[in-house]
Amino acid sequence: MKKKLFHDFKELMDKLELKNGMVVSFHHHLRNGDFILNMVMKEIAERGYKDITVVASSIFPCHKELVSLMENGVVTNIYAGYISGPVAQAISDGKLKNPAIMHTHGGRARIMETKEVVIDFAFMGAPTCDEYGNINGIEGKSACGALGYAHTDAEWAKVVVAITDNLVPYPNKVIEINQTHIDYVLNIEAIGDPNGIVSGTTQITKNPIGLKIASMTSKFIKDSGYFKDGMSFQTGAGGISLAVAAEMKNMMKRDEIKGSFACGGITGYIVDMYKEGLFKTLFDVQCFDLEAIKSAKENSDHITMSASMYANFNNKGAVVDMLDIVILGATEMDVEFNVNVTTGSDGVIMGGSGGHSDTAAGSKLCIIVSQLVNSRISVLKDKVTTITTPGNTVDILVTEHGIAINPLRVDLIEKFKNSKLPIKTMEELKIIAEKLTGKPKNIEFEEKIVAIVQYRDGTTIDNVRQIKR
Amino acid sequence: MKKKLFHDFKELMDKLELKNGMVVSFHHHLRNGDFILNMVMKEIAERGYKDITVVASSIFPCHKELVSLMENGVVTNIYAGYISGPVAQAISDGKLKNPAIMHTHGGRARIMETKEVVIDFAFMGAPTCDEYGNINGIEGKSACGALGYAHTDAEWAKVVVAITDNLVPYPNKVIEINQTHIDYVLNIEAIGDPNGIVSGTTQITKNPIGLKIASMTSKFIKDSGYFKDGMSFQTGAGGISLAVAAEMKNMMKRDEIKGSFACGGITGYIVDMYKEGLFKTLFDVQCFDLEAIKSAKENSDHITMSASMYANFNNKGAVVDMLDIVILGATEMDVEFNVNVTTGSDGVIMGGSGGHSDTAAGSKLCIIVSQLVNSRISVLKDKVTTITTPGNTVDILVTEHGIAINPLRVDLIEKFKNSKLPIKTMEELKIIAEKLTGKPKNIEFEEKIVAIVQYRDGTTIDNVRQIKR
Numbered sequence: 001m002k003k004k005l006f007h008d009f010k011e012l013m014d015k016l017e018l019k020n021g022m023v024v025s026f027h028h029h030l031r032n033g034d035f036i037l038n039m040v041m042k043e044i045a046e047r048g049y050k051d052i053t054v055v056a057s058s059i060f061p062c063h064k065e066l067v068s069l070m071e072n073g074v075v076t077n078i079y080a081g082y083i084s085g086p087v088a089q090a091i092s093d094g095k096l097k098n099p100a101i102m103h104t105h106g107g108r109a110r111i112m113e114t115k116e117v118v119i120d121f122a123f124m125g126a127p128t129c130d131e132y133g134n135i136n137g138i139e140g141k142s143a144c145g146a147l148g149y150a151h152t153d154a155e156w157a158k159v160v161v162a163i164t165d166n167l168v169p170y171p172n173k174v175i176e177i178n179q180t181h182i183d184y185v186l187n188i189e190a191i192g193d194p195n196g197i198v199s200g201t202t203q204i205t206k207n208p209i210g211l212k213i214a215s216m217t218s219k220f221i222k223d224s225g226y227f228k229d230g231m232s233f234q235t236g237a238g239g240i241s242l243a244v245a246a247e248m249k250n251m252m253k254r255d256e257i258k259g260s261f262a263c264g265g266i267t268g269y270i271v272d273m274y275k276e277g278l279f280k281t282l283f284d285v286q287c288f289d290l291e292a293i294k295s296a297k298e299n300s301d302h303i304t305m306s307a308s309m310y311a312n313f314n315n316k317g318a319v320v321d322m323l324d325i326v327i328l329g330a331t332e333m334d335v336e337f338n339v340n341v342t343t344g345s346d347g348v349i350m351g352g353s354g355g356h357s358d359t360a361a362g363s364k365l366c367i368i369v370s371q372l373v374n375s376r377i378s379v380l381k382d383k384v385t386t387i388t389t390p391g392n393t394v395d396i397l398v399t400e401h402g403i404a405i406n407p408l409r410v411d412l413i414e415k416f417k418n419s420k421l422p423i424k425t426m427e428e429l430k431i432i433a434e435k436l437t438g439k440p441k442n443i444e445f446e447e448k449i450v451a452i453v454q455y456r457d458g459t460t461i462d463n464v465r466q467i468k469r
Numbered sequence: 470m471k472k473k474l475f476h477d478f479k480e481l482m483d484k485l486e487l488k489n490g491m492v493v494s495f496h497h498h499l500r501n502g503d504f505i506l507n508m509v510m511k512e513i514a515e516r517g518y519k520d521i522t523v524v525a526s527s528i529f530p531c532h533k534e535l536v537s538l539m540e541n542g543v544v545t546n547i548y549a550g551y552i553s554g555p556v557a558q559a560i561s562d563g564k565l566k567n568p569a570i571m572h573t574h575g576g577r578a579r580i581m582e583t584k585e586v587v588i589d590f591a592f593m594g595a596p597t598c599d600e601y602g603n604i605n606g607i608e609g610k611s612a613c614g615a616l617g618y619a620h621t622d623a624e625w626a627k628v629v630v631a632i633t634d635n636l637v638p639y640p641n642k643v644i645e646i647n648q649t650h651i652d653y654v655l656n657i658e659a660i661g662d663p664n665g666i667v668s669g670t671t672q673i674t675k676n677p678i679g680l681k682i683a684s685m686t687s688k689f690i691k692d693s694g695y696f697k698d699g700m701s702f703q704t705g706a707g708g709i710s711l712a713v714a715a716e717m718k719n720m721m722k723r724d725e726i727k728g729s730f731a732c733g734g735i736t737g738y739i740v741d742m743y744k745e746g747l748f749k750t751l752f753d754v755q756c757f758d759l760e761a762i763k764s765a766k767e768n769s770d771h772i773t774m775s776a777s778m779y780a781n782f783n784n785k786g787a788v789v790d791m792l793d794i795v796i797l798g799a800t801e802m803d804v805e806f807n808v809n810v811t812t813g814s815d816g817v818i819m820g821g822s823g824g825h826s827d828t829a830a831g832s833k834l835c836i837i838v839s840q841l842v843n844s845r846i847s848v849l850k851d852k853v854t855t856i857t858t859p860g861n862t863v864d865i866l867v868t869e870h871g872i873a874i875n876p877l878r879v880d881l882i883e884k885f886k887n888s889k890l891p892i893k894t895m896e897e898l899k900i901i902a903e904k905l906t907g908k909p910k911n912i913e914f915e916e917k918i919v920a921i922v923q924y925r926d927g928t929t930i931d932n933v934r935q936i937k938r
Contacts, residue, residue, distance in 0.1 A: 001790040132786050171730050171750045180784040261640050281640045308649055315649040317601050321470040
């Protein structure tokens, strides 16, 4: 039997053959409560290593300590599917030596499976773990639910360290990632702050405009031809998206529609729909709230899946390939239906694709829900600042001023030509918006490319440039 | 969405880029009821392909059609962990062009993971499957339970064909092997004969000599120091081994011992122990009977595992590494404690390691149970005909005439020096046996090597030679 268990972080770090230029990975299931990335990177910096590549499935405000490590050359490369907070700002300010690679959630699995990126050390938050490395995320004081983004690291990293604050006797009762992938188990006091692990964002919007958009969206879905027995559905955790879920729930119950599966990041709203018998399976890559975590623990039809199974373009078939309807948000759109969720209206990085372009491409009906005008800013631009998701994979935009159907979807345009819904062209919506906001001022950038937006197939779909101060 | 589903076998075979010299794989979970290997190999032969390598986790009497394919050069290489019946006989008769490679169950995972053998096409019996290739073995008319030996093929074969006779709507409710690994799904009338899938061998011996051996074994275990809370246990499906399980059950209940896990091929006897609360987890690589299949379906603590997780020497930690006690059988042993379970007393192949040498090496206490003399044949030889499991991994032999402890286990010899159990040396047991049977006649072999016995680490531990007629 191999000795895997350590109780002292520094002793374990002594054991690892760390080196300059190494590639280290982290998952983001502990979200804005994560202690692990900071703990590990601080130690690597203190030991004097330089030129580190950080492959983190997402980066949150809590990871602000990375900024000084970028400034002093400890961290020179970053791969992530989503970056928000001070690290995003610092990248936009040109503080990272090389451009950040911003991939999709499925793309992250792809780059590891194809060995485009080889992880030297994966440091893996493990809410519950036994001494031989059988892990689950559904139990323990730092429970986060599904560990979908960690699977690929476990399978492909050269050395995998599971870091837990809930060491249980062998064998762990529920095993999501198993011992065959784990080199070391580190038992520490706390891997995260429970208040930050489960974010507070999963609430239905109370904004009447948002509720109006949700209502229009559900009416559109009902008439779209996709609202039928066996349908599958995904919605994000944004306030309008969740309001659509609430509308869908009522509509499915009223019309006695039984869906097939719901997928993606799972929220309590989706769990409710499952409990009402509206979906037979939940395919869960990450839990957004406590209700979802509880359900992952209790319901055998609540199946946790890897990011590869969820959304990888390059495997033998992802769940998004079977998805009928997805509801997504947007920071910006243009008349070509291109979507930006990577940079904000100021041109600064504030997010990233995550599963956005994966689900848009996989689904049969991709609906973007957004206020047309918010705080005197229009969602519609001549050209989006950054293309996250290409317009040819996006079908519909629903706003408070009308619904635009992508001209590529002649079938839907035909279907809705006599609809009572306010169907408009993107050009018409853009005119309405510009009357309200005026023409937006162009954002000014430096020449330096600070991030490459990588589409799910690995091609570069856009670049993000340094912000001009 | 990729189109995976076919309803016509020949249409699917037309689609596959078959070629001479290809490597095709099969799992043995349908055991002696399997229809798939014969169906596929017959079609390959009819299409005129030659020089095929068959990588079958085990080969049973039902696969006798392979014999003529060996004779006419369609099949020239075989890899298997266990071979019995006409194919075994034909190999011993020199009918396979190249030596068969007889690996362990864990070794099979190793050779695929290291790419020592690359599978071109895996043809995978899938008792229940959806159109996108989510598979389980616990439901359907051909239910066989855990699919442990199929995992590695799914992960590593270039092309994977799931063959089912129970196609269910997407998504399959229980998923053991998922869609990301499956290229094609073939829906046919029947993948196996239920009477052959669950073998009739899992019965406790009624032979009083066998029961005496079981009783001695359990007494030995009780005093060994390994009989305590948290202990883990594996036993095979042989009659004496099962009798040991029955004794252990009573002993654990009486002494209020709570074990940790039981593993391996699971039988109803082990399920009973789990139900009594004697083990908290069952790690299951294959189900031996209907009770085990039922339990795999009903109990969340009955965890199905891959052969790699079970027993692979070459991953980051297998379940056998954590195993305390294993009870195994033997065809032959010698005074060095080497065990043969590959060839019979006539020198003809009749089995193979399966998990024998994996569990012997991993466990803390490896006990061989066997009649010393059976039908006037002694289990003890000067030298075993074939070394399957090396003596330095075997601790104990229990026979009706006494118990031998491996001299390497000075700790156990010390512990049992005042025991009331009939502790003897191997030499003493051998003298007793030879008094009863006389010196056995040597088996005569030709020069030709017909099979290579590959130890779990990939080294050659012995060769099997062609039988002299």
